[in-house]
Amino acid sequence: MTENLAFKTFADNSRPVCILGLGLIGGSLMRDIAAAGRSVYGWNRSTKTVEAAQAEGFDVSADLTETLRRAESDDALVVLGVPVPALGFLLEAIAQHAPSVCFTDVTSVKAEVHDLVDQYGLTERFIGGHPMAGTADSGWAVTTEGLFTGAVWVVTYDNAMELGGPEGDKSPERAAVARRWLEGWVRVVKMAQLVGADVVACRAKKHDSAVARISHLPHILAEALAIAGDNGGPLALSLAASSFRDGTRVAGTAPDLVRAMCENNREALVEALDESIALLMKARRDLVSDEHDLKALAKEGFAARSRFEARAGRTKGDHTNRPIIRVNPGAPGWINQLRSAASMGAQINIGE
Amino acid sequence: MTENLAFKTFADNSRPVCILGLGLIGGSLMRDIAAAGRSVYGWNRSTKTVEAAQAEGFDVSADLTETLRRAESDDALVVLGVPVPALGFLLEAIAQHAPSVCFTDVTSVKAEVHDLVDQYGLTERFIGGHPMAGTADSGWAVTTEGLFTGAVWVVTYDNAMELGGPEGDKSPERAAVARRWLEGWVRVVKMAQLVGADVVACRAKKHDSAVARISHLPHILAEALAIAGDNGGPLALSLAASSFRDGTRVAGTAPDLVRAMCENNREALVEALDESIALLMKARRDLVSDEHDLKALAKEGFAARSRFEARAGRTKGDHTNRPIIRVNPGAPGWINQLRSAASMGAQINIGE
Numbered sequence: 001m002t003e004n005l006a007f008k009t010f011a012d013n014s015r016p017v018c019i020l021g022l023g024l025i026g027g028s029l030m031r032d033i034a035a036a037g038r039s040v041y042g043w044n045r046s047t048k049t050v051e052a053a054q055a056e057g058f059d060v061s062a063d064l065t066e067t068l069r070r071a072e073s074d075d076a077l078v079v080l081g082v083p084v085p086a087l088g089f090l091l092e093a094i095a096q097h098a099p100s101v102c103f104t105d106v107t108s109v110k111a112e113v114h115d116l117v118d119q120y121g122l123t124e125r126f127i128g129g130h131p132m133a134g135t136a137d138s139g140w141a142v143t144t145e146g147l148f149t150g151a152v153w154v155v156t157y158d159n160a161m162e163l164g165g166p167e168g169d170k171s172p173e174r175a176a177v178a179r180r181w182l183e184g185w186v187r188v189v190k191m192a193q194l195v196g197a198d199v200v201a202c203r204a205k206k207h208d209s210a211v212a213r214i215s216h217l218p219h220i221l222a223e224a225l226a227i228a229g230d231n232g233g234p235l236a237l238s239l240a241a242s243s244f245r246d247g248t249r250v251a252g253t254a255p256d257l258v259r260a261m262c263e264n265n266r267e268a269l270v271e272a273l274d275e276s277i278a279l280l281m282k283a284r285r286d287l288v289s290d291e292h293d294l295k296a297l298a299k300e301g302f303a304a305r306s307r308f309e310a311r312a313g314r315t316k317g318d319h320t321n322r323p324i325i326r327v328n329p330g331a332p333g334w335i336n337q338l339r340s341a342a343s344m345g346a347q348i349n350i351g352e
Numbered sequence: 353m354t355e356n357l358a359f360k361t362f363a364d365n366s367r368p369v370c371i372l373g374l375g376l377i378g379g380s381l382m383r384d385i386a387a388a389g390r391s392v393y394g395w396n397r398s399t400k401t402v403e404a405a406q407a408e409g410f411d412v413s414a415d416l417t418e419t420l421r422r423a424e425s426d427d428a429l430v431v432l433g434v435p436v437p438a439l440g441f442l443l444e445a446i447a448q449h450a451p452s453v454c455f456t457d458v459t460s461v462k463a464e465v466h467d468l469v470d471q472y473g474l475t476e477r478f479i480g481g482h483p484m485a486g487t488a489d490s491g492w493a494v495t496t497e498g499l500f501t502g503a504v505w506v507v508t509y510d511n512a513m514e515l516g517g518p519e520g521d522k523s524p525e526r527a528a529v530a531r532r533w534l535e536g537w538v539r540v541v542k543m544a545q546l547v548g549a550d551v552v553a554c555r556a557k558k559h560d561s562a563v564a565r566i567s568h569l570p571h572i573l574a575e576a577l578a579i580a581g582d583n584g585g586p587l588a589l590s591l592a593a594s595s596f597r598d599g600t601r602v603a604g605t606a607p608d609l610v611r612a613m614c615e616n617n618r619e620a621l622v623e624a625l626d627e628s629i630a631l632l633m634k635a636r637r638d639l640v641s642d643e644h645d646l647k648a649l650a651k652e653g654f655a656a657r658s659r660f661e662a663r664a665g666r667t668k669g670d671h672t673n674r675p676i677i678r679v680n681p682g683a684p685g686w687i688n689q690l691r692s693a694a695s696m697g698a699q700i701n702i703g704e
Contacts, residue, residue: 250595
């Protein structure tokens with residue numbers, strides 16, 4: 001029974017996690033894994049960050065090669081904690097110094113990252129990840145325990161389909177590759193659950209299309225709103241209250257991070273942007289028409305927000321109403337389980 | 353000395369406030385004035401609200417005519433606590449039953465309200481007001497003490513310019529009208545200060561242009577974002593996190609309130625909307641260009657948000673950095689003091 005064999009391996013959760021890049025996501029992840037009593041170590045390019053993390057007792061190095069060799073030797077799950085523009089550098093190093101580790105990332109685009117990983121020939125060891133817990137802040141100084149509690153952590157399963165999963169008819173060699181990937185996938189899911197995140201599994205393209213709408217578009221609109229408000233001069237800024245404050249919050253994100261997200265998800269973002277431009281132009285026409293009637297926009301916007309609140313709760317920390325679907329990794333039909341869960345936006349549960 | 357005479361009258365702050373309409377703003381104002389130990393009473397159209405307020409010990413009636421006659425007899429400052437579409441009804445009643453009271457409003461557009469007041473021939477007794485403390489909620493049930501603490505309360509001074517203020521050369525009759533208006537203006541400012549608000553004085557058109565940018569445009573963008581996100585289906589709504597939550601918060605406002613704000617501030621809103629559409633179309637062009645470079649938008653948006661944070665603090669409740677300018681109502685040159693304060697977005701202080 002292939003799937004039972006696979007499950008047996010999954011139960012082995014004692015191997016360490018190795019985090020490369022200790023910014024808000026990577027650093028907070030390190031804090032949570034350590035707090036859970038699991039083995040975790042990492043690397044950061046900046047010696048200042050390394051020293052700060054070491055001073056707090058974390059097992060952190062500024063030597064990437066050494067860190068990757070260690071990960072290879074103890075079969076750590078490697079987490080790439082850097083933004084998209086820095087990924088190539090780490091993939092190169094993984095190819096060189098850690099030829100068998102499974103690894104995941106934490107960036108907010110997935111199709112482009114899958115493509116990049118493919119260029120380095122590392123697809124069979126890669127599981128795409130995206131913990132949706134960013135804030136406008138960045139760097140080790142803002143890392144915190146509990147960042148992922150209740151946050152969604154997206155895990156892609158594109159490679160399961162390409163590898164065929166352990167279900168398919170394949171040579172023993174390919175079956176071993178598929179099983180190794182599947183084991184890595186389960187380790188990523190369990191790590192996300194360990195730090196309190198809700199795991200949603202979907203394909204890279206579906207992820208990108210969704211986050212273009214609910215994460216990248218909000219950044220673009222926030223930038224435009226901030227500029228249009230600022231154009232009103234000191235009086236406008238003095239009158240600005242909570243609607244402007246909330247609507248522009250993510251415009252406080254470092255411009256390079258905004259660019260890294262949006263520019264790497266162009267296709268899906270342009271589609272979402274076009275929809276919102278069309279909505280705004282329609283609103284403008286309605287405003288200047290004889291009826292000057294914003295009824296349609298106000299009504300549809302309210303209904304849309306109500307659906308979001310029904311699913312995600314009204315304020316941060318509210319109870320969420322996402323369906324939960326149990327999947328059995330590697331069991332017959334498990335990819336159909338994932339597909340079905342993704343289509344209803346369900347979070348998945350793989351049990352213990 | 354005209355101004356000393358005026359100041360003497362201002363000191364008389366014992367007369368009551370009469371609030372017509374006890375929704376979020378009017379009801380919360382009633383709570384705060386009562387909590388400060390001042391005399392306050394009011395009216396609401398809904399008997400359910402009247403009964404709820406009475407049950408809490410408030411002096412509230414469902415009889416508008418009787419309430420206005422009372423306001424006239426004890427020279428109350430009348431506050432119109434209703435949205436724009438309901439103003440005409442109250443102005444009609446004031447013209448009939450309270451022929452000498454001074455009154456103010458709390459709506460989010462000012463030029464259109466000034467025009468409406470003028471149509472009822474009540475300009476000489478009107479002071480425009482806009483406490484910027486709305487939330488997405490409405491009705492007596494959500495009223496609360498302390499709603500205005502630290503919020504901006506805009507008070508217009510258009511009528512001072514039209515009446516010429518006590519400074520101008522005028523007949524004793526016109527001087528009395530001007531002095532009466534000025535006294536009402538000071539009462540409105542002191543009421544706002546009493547409940548903890550920061551008063552910013554400006555002309556109606558300047559107010560409307562500013563709030564189009566920092567209050568009405570945020571609502572339009574929030575509606576468009578909510579719809580574009582919802583178009584992504586269950587998966588998108590399940591992945592939506594804080595950037596979507598904050599960016600769509602005000603789409604949860606009752607559609608009629610959004611329409612009342614935006615449709616009554618068409619001209620200024622269309623200007624702000626056009627600017628933001630132009631910014632979004634530029635962003636789209638930049639995204640699909642060979643450089644696919646969002647640098648300009650991300651950089652300018654970040655700079656704009658930084659200027660806002662420098663003025664208003666980073667999170668709600670932070671210390672604000674608005675300049676404060678002392679003005680002496682009715683004293684020679686006081687309108688120039690107000691003009692100067694408005695141009696730098698300063699809050700005003702009229703002392704005791």
